[in-house]
Amino acid sequence: MAEATGLRNLQLVNDWADDVAVFRGVPWGKAMMWIFLLSDTFIFTCFLTSYMTVRMTTAEPWPNPSEVFALEAFGVPVPLLLIAIMTFILITSSGTMAMAVNMGYRRKRVPAALLMLVTAVFGAMFVGMQMFEWTKLIVDEGVRPWGNPMGAAQFGSAFFMITGFHGLHVSAGVVYLIIVAVRVWRGRYEEKGYDIIEITGLYWHFVDLVWVFIFAFFYLW
Amino acid sequence: MADTGQQHPISVYFWIWALLFVFSAASYMVDYLAFQGYTRWTLIIIFMMLKAGFIVAIFMHMRWERVALITAILVPPGALLVLVGLMAMESDYTWLTRVVHFGADPAPVPLPPPSH
Amino acid sequence: MAVEAQIPYQEAMELHDPHSWITKYWFSQDHKVIAIQYGITAIGVGLVALVLSAMMRLQLGFPDQFDFIDPEAYYQFITMHGMIMVIYLLTALLLGGFGNLLVPLMCGARDMVFPYVNMISYHVYFLSVIILLASYFVPGGPTGAGWTLYPPQAILTGTPGVDWGILLMLGSLAVFIVAFTMGGLNYVTTILQARTRGMTLMRMPLSVWGIFMATVLGLLAFPALFVSAIMMILDKTIGTSFFMPAVVSIGDSLDYSGGSPLLFQHLFWFFGHPEVYIVALPAFGIVSDLISTHARKNIFGYRMMVWAIVAIGVLSFIVWAHHMYVSGMHPWFGFFFATTTLIIAVPTAIKVYNWTLTLWRANIHLTVPMLFAIAFVITFVMGGITGLFLGNVIVDVPLSDTYFVVAHFHMVMGVSPILVIFGAIYHWYPKMTGKMLNDTLGHIHFWVTFLGTYIIYYPMHYLGFVGVPRRYFANGEMAIIDESVIMLNQTITIAALIVGVFQIVFIWNLIYSYFKGRDAGPNPWKATSLEWQTPETPPRHGNWAEKLPTVHRWAYDYSVPGMKDDFIPQTEPRTAEETAAGRTE
Numbered sequence: 060m061a062e063a064t065g066l067r068n069l070q071l072v073n074d075w076a077d078d079v080a081v082f083r084g085v086p087w088g089k090a091m092m093w094i095f096l097l098s099d100t101f102i103f104t105c106f107l108t109s110y111m112t113v114r115m116t117t118a119e120p121w122p123n124p125s126e127v128f129a130l131e132a133f134g135v136p137v138p139l140l141l142i143a144i145m146t147f148i149l150i151t152s153s154g155t156m157a158m159a160v161n162m163g164y165r166r167k168r169v170p171a172a173l174l175m176l177v178t179a180v181f182g183a184m185f186v187g188m189q190m191f192e193w194t195k196l197i198v199d200e201g202v203r204p205w206g207n208p209m210g211a212a213q214f215g216s217a218f219f220m221i222t223g224f225h226g227l228h229v230s231a232g233v234v235y236l237i238i239v240a241v242r243v244w245r246g247r248y249e250e251k252g253y254d255i256i257e258i259t260g261l262y263w264h265f266v267d268l269v270w271v272f273i274f275a276f277f278y279l280w
Numbered sequence: 281m282a283d284t285g286q287q288h289p290i291s292v293y294f295w296i297w298a299l300l301f302v303f304s305a306a307s308y309m310v311d312y313l314a315f316q317g318y319t320r321w322t323l324i325i326i327f328m329m330l331k332a333g334f335i336v337a338i339f340m341h342m343r344w345e346r347v348a349l350i351t352a353i354l355v356p357p358g359a360l361l362v363l364v365g366l367m368a369m370e371s372d373y374t375w376l377t378r379v380v381h382f383g384a385d386p387a388p389v390p391l392p393p394p395s396h
Numbered sequence: 397m398a399v400e401a402q403i404p405y406q407e408a409m410e411l412h413d414p415h416s417w418i419t420k421y422w423f424s425q426d427h428k429v430i431a432i433q434y435g436i437t438a439i440g441v442g443l444v445a446l447v448l449s450a451m452m453r454l455q456l457g458f459p460d461q462f463d464f465i466d467p468e469a470y471y472q473f474i475t476m477h478g479m480i481m482v483i484y485l486l487t488a489l490l491l492g493g494f495g496n497l498l499v500p501l502m503c504g505a506r507d508m509v510f511p512y513v514n515m516i517s518y519h520v521y522f523l524s525v526i527i528l529l530a531s532y533f534v535p536g537g538p539t540g541a542g543w544t545l546y547p548p549q550a551i552l553t554g555t556p557g558v559d560w561g562i563l564l565m566l567g568s569l570a571v572f573i574v575a576f577t578m579g580g581l582n583y584v585t586t587i588l589q590a591r592t593r594g595m596t597l598m599r600m601p602l603s604v605w606g607i608f609m610a611t612v613l614g615l616l617a618f619p620a621l622f623v624s625a626i627m628m629i630l631d632k633t634i635g636t637s638f639f640m641p642a643v644v645s646i647g648d649s650l651d652y653s654g655g656s657p658l659l660f661q662h663l664f665w666f667f668g669h670p671e672v673y674i675v676a677l678p679a680f681g682i683v684s685d686l687i688s689t690h691a692r693k694n695i696f697g698y699r700m701m702v703w704a705i706v707a708i709g710v711l712s713f714i715v716w717a718h719h720m721y722v723s724g725m726h727p728w729f730g731f732f733f734a735t736t737t738l739i740i741a742v743p744t745a746i747k748v749y750n751w752t753l754t755l756w757r758a759n760i761h762l763t764v765p766m767l768f769a770i771a772f773v774i775t776f777v778m779g780g781i782t783g784l785f786l787g788n789v790i791v792d793v794p795l796s797d798t799y800f801v802v803a804h805f806h807m808v809m810g811v812s813p814i815l816v817i818f819g820a821i822y823h824w825y826p827k828m829t830g831k832m833l834n835d836t837l838g839h840i841h842f843w844v845t846f847l848g849t850y851i852i853y854y855p856m857h858y859l860g861f862v863g864v865p866r867r868y869f870a871n872g873e874m875a876i877i878d879e880s881v882i883m884l885n886q887t888i889t890i891a892a893l894i895v896g897v898f899q900i901v902f903i904w905n906l907i908y909s910y911f912k913g914r915d916a917g918p919n920p921w922k923a924t925s926l927e928w929q930t931p932e933t934p935p936r937h938g939n940w941a942e943k944l945p946t947v948h949r950w951a952y953d954y955s956v957p958g959m960k961d962d963f964i965p966q967t968e969p970r971t972a973e974e975t976a977a978g979r980t981e
Contacts, residue, residue, distance in 0.1 A: 074348035078596045078947070080589045082349045087509040091585045093353055094615065098577060101619035104360045105666075108367050109627060109659055113638060115371035117654045118378045125311055139311060146304050154297040157339045164287045205635035211654055216636035220627070257286060257341070264339045268332055274304075275328040279311050279320075356616055359713035363666055366717075366729070367659075373726040374656060 086254045089261070096265045099228075103269050106224060107276055110217040114280075122209035124278050127200060128192070142278050145188050146270065152181030153267040160260045163253035168243050171256055175240035178263060182233040189226050193219070218277065225273060228266050235259060286341045296338045303327045303334075409506045411938050423519075425511035426937045427496045428828065430518050434492035437518075441525050442485035443899075448477040450896050457889025459870045467869040468556040471540030474867060476528075478543030479565065482671065483572060484525055486813055490678040491576070491614065492521060494820060495583045495607045497828070501927035502604045504592025504945050506938045508582040517582070520575035527568035534560035541565075542867060544668075547639040547660050551632040553646060563632060566625040573618045573625075580611045592926075594947035598702065599966070601925045601951040602695065605702055606681020609709040610674045616713070617670035624663040631655070661723055665716035672809050673712045677705055679816040680747055683769050685951070686819050687751055689923045690766035691758035692962050694952035696750045704743035704750075711740040721789050722796045730789040737787035741780070748777055759955060759962070763921075764838035768819030771846045772812050779808025782857065797867070800860020803853045811849050818845070818902070825906070826920045830933050831913030837905040841898065848895035855884045922963045925951040929965050 066072045075081055082090050114121055130140040159174035196202045196218075204219050206212040239259045242248065248255055307327035310320060337343040342350055414420035424430060452473045455465045465473075496514070500507050508514045531538035540556030541549065549555055551562055587600075587608045600608075627638040631652075639660040640652035688695040695701060717725060717733045751773050760766065782804040785791045795801060818841070825833050863876050871877045919928040931941045945967045953964035958973065 069347075071347040071351060074346055076596055076598065078594050078599075079591050081597070082352070082589060083346055085345075085349060085589065087585055087589050090349075090589050091510065091581050093349065094584055095577070095581055097353055097356060098581075098615040098619060100357055101360065101616050102623060104357070104364070105620045105623035105663060108360075108364050109623065109638060109663065111364070112367050112371045112374075112656055112659045112662075113654070115368065116374040116378065116656050116659075118375065118382060119654060125314075139308065143304070143308050146308075147301065150297070150300045150304060153300070153335065153339055154293060157293045157297075158290065160286070161288070161290055161293065204630065205637070205651065212637050213654060216630065216638060220630060220636070224626075261340055264335055267339075268335050271328055271331045271335065275307065275324050279307060279324050356612075359616065362714050363662075366726075366732075367662060370658065370662065370726050370729070371656075374658060 086258075088258050089254055092258045092261050096261060099265065103224075103272070106221050107272065110213075110221060110277070113213040113217060114211070117211040117213055119212075120210040122207065122211070122214050124280070127196070127202070127209065128278060139278055141188060141192055142274065145185055145192075146274055148181050148185050148188070149267050149270050152178045152185070153264055155181065156260045156263045160257045163243070163256035166253070168246060168249070168253075171253070172240045172244035175236050175243065175256065175259070179233045179236040179240065182229050182236065182263075186226055186229050186233070189222060189229075193222075221273060221277065225266070225269055228269070232263050232266050235262065286344055288341075288344070292338060296334050299334060300331055303331045307331075409938075411507060412511065413937055423515060425507070425515045427500050427508050427511065427514060428935065428937075430514055431493050431495075431497035432828070433518050434488055434496060434521065437522055437525060438485050438489035438493060441480055441529070442489070444529070445477045445480035445485060446896055446899065448473040448480075450893055452477065453889040453892045455869065457886045468537075468540060470869045471542070471867075472538045472556050472561070475540050475542055475545075475565075476531075476538050479569075480528070481810065482543065482675070483569070484528065486675045486809075486817075487576070487614070487671070488521060488572075489817060490675060490813065491583065491607060491611055492518065492579055494603070494678060494682065494817075495611065496579070497824065498601075498603050498927065499583050499586050499607060500590075501930070501935065501939060502601050502925055502951075503587060503590065504595055504926050504940070504947060505586055505590045506940065506944070509585045509590050510582055513578050514582050517575050517579035520571060520578065524568045524572035524575060527564055527571060531557065531561045531564040531568075534564065536560055539565045544661075544664060545628070546664075547628060547631065547657050548641065548643050548652075551628065551640075552643065552650075563629060566629050566632075570622055570625045573622045576614055576618060580615045583607060583611045584615065592944040592947060595926075595966075598699070599947060599950045601681075602684035602698070602701055602705070603678070603681040603925075605705050606677040606679070606684075609705045610677040613670040613677070613709055613712060614674050617667045617674070619667075620663045621667040624660055624667075628660070658720075658723060658725055661720050661725075662717065665719045666713075668719065669716040670709075670712045673708055675809050675813050677708065679772070679813040680705065682820045683772050683816045684747075684751065684754075685925065686765050686769040686816075686823055687754050687773075688952050688954060689823075689921050690761045690763050690769065691755055692761070692954045693754055693758040694954055696753040696756075697746075698950065698952060700746055701750055704746045707743040708740060711736060711743070715740055718787055718792075721792045734787055734789050738784070741784060741787070744780060748773065748780070763822075764833070764835060764842055765819040765823040765921075767839075767842045767846075768815050768822065771842070772815040772819065775807055775815060775849065776812045779804060779806075779812060783808055795860055797865055798860035799856045799864045799866055802866050803856035803860060806853050806856075811853065815846070818842075821906075823921065824927075825909070826916030826933075827927055827930075828934055829910055829913070830916055831909050832916045832920060833909045833913060834905050837901050837908075841901045841905065844898040844901075845895055848891050848898070851891035852888050852895065855888055859884060922961070924949075924953055924963050924965050926966055929967050 067076065074083055077083065125138040126136075128142055129136040129138045131137075132140055155174050156178045159171045159178060162168075162171035162174060196215075201208050202215045202218070204216050207215045236259060239255055243253070243256065304327075307324055310323045310327070315323060342353070412419075412425045414424060414426075421429065424433075451465060452470065454462055455470055496508070499505075536557045536559045538557045539545070539550065539561035541551075541562060545562070545565070551558060555562075557565075587604060591600075597605075624639075627636070630636045631638055631640050635651055637652045637655035639657050640650075640655040641657060642653045643650045684695050684701060715733055715736045717729050718737045721730055721733075755770070782800065786795060786801065786804055822833050822838055825831070859881060862878050862881065864871065864881055871881070916933065918930070918933045921928070926945060926947070927935075929945060930939055947966045948969045949964065949966055951966055953959075953966075953968075955962045956964060956974075958977075
């Protein structure tokens with residue numbers, strides 16, 4: 060296009076006005092993953108907005124998450140102990156994932172695959188602890204999706220639904236990680252390049268990202 | 281195309297990793313020290329946004345992406361802010377109507393007989 | 397990675413050529429085959445919905461004459477008709493069908509970026525249709541909650557299909573959304589990342605723009621429906637109370653408490669309003685191309701058209717609660733949403749002006765696609781104008797839940813997109829099969845459909861004004877119902893049945909012309925866009941020859957002054973005269 064106006068000097072405008080591709084140098088899979096994550100963001104936000112709505116509209120008292128999710132450690136109840144540990148585990152897994160991406164681009168495929176497997180193990184630990192948390196809540200505290208002894212019924216409903224949906228994402232991520240890690244290990248991407256690890260990483264970091272919001276809005280509110 | 285992807289010194293990741301731990305610990309302390317009211321919310325939101333920002337910017341490499349991708353991903357969620365904001369208003373209103381309708385004690389169910 | 401480096405990647409894209417009948421016609425990874433699969437499935441399920449509407453009309457025109465229509469069945473007809481038409485026909489056909497067909501061809505790509513995911517998308521969609529139709533074979537039949545599925549009533553005793561139907565409906569919707577997401581990610585990524593050389597976004601045909609924006613809306617709006625479907629399933633099956641307040645049902649206090657039915661309405665319309673544009677925007681885009689091609693004139697205000705599509709897409713996310721003026725929501729919302737609703741009329745009106753101005757003093761060929769395109773513009777104006785009525789709170793309140801609303805949305809998002817779909821099928825059938833559709837049959841089909849539409853929906857506006865409520869099984873002895881209503885309802889029913897039956901002409905035309913139609917040649921309409929420049933007709937798997945085509949101009953070089961032909965394909969390099977004349981696009 061000949062009419063180069065001032066706007067065309069902006070990289071943003073220039074990229075959108077280009078032929079072939081808008082996201083210059085971004086592989087198809089990565090572009091698709093980003094757009095999928097955008098769509099998934101809308102899903103989680105709709106969940107969280109629904110939770111906000113039922114919580115703000117209920118006329119019954121909302122159970123105090125700080126007390127509900129407390130654990131006994133050395134005889135003292137520590138609020139949100141398990142949740143804190145889970146948060147740290149997920150962050151750690153995000154760190155190992157970032158390293159795996161880095162190793163991939165350095166073409167060190169064995170360390171990359173190992174780091175991905177470590178990430179998957181942390182993910183599995185997270186899901187395991189979530190199962191423990193659910194069990195404790197259901198068996199000890201008597202929280203059910205349809206009601207609980209401490210107050211508004213929506214506490215249980217929103218909790219099980221949101222953490223459940225997040226847990227499903229983590230579980231799916233673990234499977235995804237293992238599949239990709241095995242393929243990386245076997246050298247399947249030697250020719251195609253290691254974008255796939257970054258794509259997997261995007262998904263995994265997103266799962267961590269969602270947890271940041273769940274942690275703030277569900278446990279700390 | 282394989283060797284031109286996102287390559288950054290590993291130290292960056294360790295730094296962010298450490299920072300995420302710090303922010304998580306800090307937001308945990310907000311609860312532990314039982315801050316309430318606006319202080320609590322300001323702190324929680326700040327730490328949340330910091331964590332989210334670092335994850336997206338560094339771990340997901342958005343900081344190094346071109347502006348076209350950054351805007352394409354970060355602008356659409358603006359629609360969600362409208363949804364969240366309006367639903368917050370709506371919830372306040374629903375809560376108000378419930379309190380007005382059910383009276384000071386919001387518990388009684390079944391509903392009182394209609395007055396008209 | 398330089399842009400140039402991406403083209404060979406795309407040219408050398410791995411295509412999984414079919415090895416057997418089953419990989420060629422059933423598990424095909426060719427976007428054109430998938431498009432036809434989507435098309436046939438959508439039209440098939442659409443015919444079911446058409447029959448359902450005929451049943452409703454029978455009851456409305458001739459109350460109590462037919463034993464097989466009781467109130468329960470009637471509500472099931474309404475619900476299934478609405479849901480099928482909006483989601484499983486229009487969304488699937490416009491995006492799954494035309495999106496799949498046109499995006500790679502018009503962008504100059506070999507296929508979608510991930511053909512395998514694209515294939516799965518269709519089969520998951522097919523599964524969702526099966527789940528939906530399965531609700532006819534379960535105890536209690538399909539749900540009768542109305543297509544909006546509002547709780548609490550949707551999951552309470554008294555609504556037909558409350559045991560199984562509603563669950564199958566919600567499950568089917570969730571599955572549909574999964575299918576749509578897989579397809580939609582493909583369309584968006586293909587448009588953004590896999591165009592051919594020279595194909596900038598501002599050279600894309602408007603069809604692609606419409607499909608692109610609609611797909612983006614779908615990816616961002618369907619999540620709200622997905623979430624509400626999941627929550628309603630939980631409310632129904634394990635007794636959570638997301639949407640359910642404390643309810644007394646048939647004398648019993650139910651176990652629900654504290655949920656918010658308004659939440660569902662907000663989530664539903666946060667999806668539902670973009671959904672209107674998911675259906676409308678591809679139609680806008682396609683009709684722009686039809687008008688330009690058959691009027692032999694460039695589209696008026698191309699850039700304005702593009703920006704109007706984008707503006708409509710953006711605004712569609714902040715107008716949703718104009719569907720809820722009478723719901724008892726926050727009293728301030730009416731003002732906000734009425735304002736945004738009237739603002740969204742501006743870009744929409746711009747599009748209508750531009751279509752009209754494209755036709756102004758053009759070399760109009762009254763081909764069948766063109767007839768449908770003009771019919772669309774007229775019908776869309778009718779439906780759009782009544783939209784302005786309903787967008788205003790004060791006018792909406794008395795008209796709410798009357799036949800005026802029914803007339804409005806059928807005109808604007810029922811008939812209008814359907815007219816475009818017909819036009820588009822007449823337009824692109826030659827490229828897909830190599831045969832022209834029969835003209836005489838096309839004219840018969842057009843005139844009956846077009847005139848019939850007006851006999852059906854025009855009187856409904858009047859019915860609304862005199863206060864006939866929608867979704868009533870029978871009006872009975874209601875004093876407000878005027879004498880004239882009975883006669884009008886009979887007229888509408890007869891017209892609807894005739895229009896319905898005449899769609900057989902169309903189906904017959906599709907089948908007949910496939911075998912006996914006139915040979916079309918590669919470019920029967922003398923059109924400029926890329927899909928008409930393929931080396932073979934119908935295009936083979938992979939669409940193009942060894943090299944992808946290179947694009948040198950926009951898609952609307954019709955009747956360019958001083959040129960030999962009245963059209964210049966997009967692949968034609970610019971001449972020295974053109975450059976000298978300062979024609980840069």
